[in-house]
Amino acid sequence: MADANNGRIEIEGVTKRFLTPSGDVFTAIKDVSFTVEPGQFCAVVGPTGCGKSTTLGMVSGLDKPSEGTVKVGGKVVDGITDGVSFMFQADALLPWKTVLANVALGPIFKGASKAEAQARARDWLRRVGLAGFEDRYPHQLSGGMRKRVAMAAALINEPKILMMDEPFGALDVQTKAIMSNELLGLWEQSRPAVLFITHDLDEAVALADKVVVMTSSPGTVKAVYDIDLPRPRGSVQEIRFEPRFLELQHQIWDTLREEVERAYARTAGGPTEEGKAA
Numbered sequence: 001m002a003d004a005n006n007g008r009i010e011i012e013g014v015t016k017r018f019l020t021p022s023g024d025v026f027t028a029i030k031d032v033s034f035t036v037e038p039g040q041f042c043a044v045v046g047p048t049g050c051g052k053s054t055t056l057g058m059v060s061g062l063d064k065p066s067e068g069t070v071k072v073g074g075k076v077v078d079g080i081t082d083g084v085s086f087m088f089q090a091d092a093l094l095p096w097k098t099v100l101a102n103v104a105l106g107p108i109f110k111g112a113s114k115a116e117a118q119a120r121a122r123d124w125l126r127r128v129g130l131a132g133f134e135d136r137y138p139h140q141l142s143g144g145m146r147k148r149v150a151m152a153a154a155l156i157n158e159p160k161i162l163m164m165d166e167p168f169g170a171l172d173v174q175t176k177a178i179m180s181n182e183l184l185g186l187w188e189q190s191r192p193a194v195l196f197i198t199h200d201l202d203e204a205v206a207l208a209d210k211v212v213v214m215t216s217s218p219g220t221v222k223a224v225y226d227i228d229l230p231r232p233r234g235s236v237q238e239i240r241f242e243p244r245f246l247e248l249q250h251q252i253w254d255t256l257r258e259e260v261e262r263a264y265a266r267t268a269g270g271p272t273e274e275g276k277a278a
């Protein structure tokens, strides 16, 4: 089994095809290659349907490439990868368990005693600003608070790799900014490699060391940008006014805009033959 040991993610020449319900072969991503170095924060942006989640699914081991390889920690991914934590747009919290029990689940699965797991969960809930909410159930929390619980549940496992698929996508703008700042603060303490999928270019530039821009369907890597904004980044709201941020944002948007327009034209104009494999 691949393990996240050194935290490097290598995606090499990956193509993924799906069989559609009508029996056609659909190419979701084509010849995608990029690397996330240990400790690096990599954001992937691209228009809707370009294959961002498909790419993440193959790094996590939930799905397999049709061609090419995905390596984690130098080993080809061939199943669920050890040492990886996830955060998705939808909360992956168990509604029938308390906040404390939800966060303690990871250590319990890994063999910790209940007492030890709960002590660590309390510590993580304190770190994400939820001390005093241990006995609540997920439905008794706000959306932002549920995200904090999910973040504690992801980070308590001390992952070498953190995979995030639009984790703050459903939040209002202010809560999203607060959660992004908290994520950066916690990430800077333990520095897992992060693969962060988002539609939001500002979010990508504010958070990441590297931004991968994908083309509209079939998804390919259009460009990769190094984000040389200094760390610690501080507040994501304030960094947006820095001249270097604006420069990078404009440069990347120039590349991305064309793809977003193409994806929009395709969906607005109904399905096309593009994306179908020969």
Ligand SMILES: Nc1ncnc2c1ncn2[C@@H]1O[C@H](COP(=O)(O)OP(=O)(O)OP(=O)(O)O)[C@@H](O)[C@H]1O
Pocket: 018, 019, 020, 026, 028, 046, 047, 048, 049, 050, 051, 052, 053, 054, 055, 199, 217
């Ligand atoms: N299991 C599947 N069977 C058939 N087609 C699929 C399957 N999974 C994904 N696709 C198609 O592959 C393409 C890429 O999907 P994916 O969810 O990876 O895109 P995305 O970039 O994450 O999109 P969004 O930004 O809207 O979330 C889409 O056209 C989708 O319909």
